[in-house]
Amino acid sequence: MPESDLPDIRGLHLFEEMSDEHFRALMRGSYVQNFPPQIELIEEGDPSDFLHIVLSGSVELFSSWNGRETSMATVRPVSTFILAATIKDAPYLMSGRTLEKSRIALIPSQDVRAVFDIDAKFARAIVTELAQCYRSVVKNTKDLKLRTSLERLSNFLLRQQKYSGGGAEFDLPLEKRRLASVLGMTPENLSRAFKALQSYGVKVTGNRVAISDQKDLERFAKPSPLIDDYST
Amino acid sequence: MPESDLPDIRGLHLFEEMSDEHFRALMRGSYVQNFPPQIELIEEGDPSDFLHIVLSGSVELFSSWNGRETSMATVRPVSTFILAATIKDAPYLMSGRTLEKSRIALIPSQDVRAVFDIDAKFARAIVTELAQCYRSVVKNTKDLKLRTSLERLSNFLLRQQKYSGGGAEFDLPLEKRRLASVLGMTPENLSRAFKALQSYGVKVTGNRVAISDQKDLERFAKPSPLIDDYST
């Protein structure tokens, strides 16, 4: 583990408050690796030997069943993934692959569990992080079960707009076919959904999205903090 | 809080390992209440003042948006709910109502957070519980995104069968219209799905389900431990 990567990791909520000694102990057994794009880092069902941290690049978490595949989440720097599997010492529920050239830190799961037991600050941080993850997935479930694909897309655009600073124009941060998978629909359906949103003042050219009638789109999308607010 | 309720609560994984002193401290501010059926205990969006424990009866967790409603989970004795909201001191993401006459224990959220910080065993238990909850929701998301409603129903039946002891016949533990909502479909669609499963040897009379050709149903349902196994 190169010294230069430590500050990034230390800066994560998860490791921010813990003692220096315990942090060093965690890092001792860890290492950092660079991966090219489209490399499968973990496969669902595998034992969870490492807690992963994306230092740069991005990682897609996805799941498969019966020949179908769906995108579950995108992990961007700097954050961890598969924390729950690490804590429970249970198999991964999702696979993970790099989307681009990425730098990943790997911390042995058993070290995470060991330090958890002796560092109350670290324990507190893990609980907060897990609770956050849990609530995100619950919101996602509500999005899937309560909304049509057109409504999901509208609210995704509003969230993305907010995240990009709130301006009338912004870029989609992922390929459309991956967006379709994230939203639980086919690329063809997404393409038609974009077209349908034209009547609410949404114009899409490539990855660029322009919202000309904010109020109108919001009236249709009906965003709710209990589904769309990532922070709480 | 009556003395007679303490053993049930103490027996929960969550409270099993913690010190007697801290357990008593938690219980001191808590109380127990009996509710009739169909009473709304919590409403999504409310601040999370109490961690709830179902001592008897059952509670449905559900969510609403734009006039629609969906059933998220059923909580049966003896277990807790809305742990994540309590930990994060964030608003509830789901509403909860009693399905039948129920006995509920209420523990002030701030006490839970306070004891968490001073009792490592309790902290460990909370993390394990949260990780479990998180993984359950992830599995549910996979179920929703990767399977058709007929496949979801089939796998639900296989899970329920296993849970009921594995025999060829068992009872549905909930109303069909609620089951439909849990599976993310309409009651009409569920009714037709049951009929479609007749060709795989599933017979339903009232709440009674009989599976005459186990292998055939499994061949269709393709259950996967990474979606359908609740224990891991």
Next chain:
DNA sequence: TCATCTGCTTGATAAATGTCAATCGTTAAC
């Protein structure tokens, strides 16, 4: 016993979504 209620089922129809195949447009390699 009868009436009523409620949940379940059924049929007809509509809407949403997926599939398949072809085409377009951009990118990237040669």
Next chain:
DNA sequence: GTTAACGATTGACATTTATCAAGCAGATGA
């Protein structure tokens, strides 16, 4: 510069799912 590759789009069509309305059946209560 040309060509190949790939993602996005479009059209035609099939499937899945929802909606609406009506009927049915077991439970409840007078």
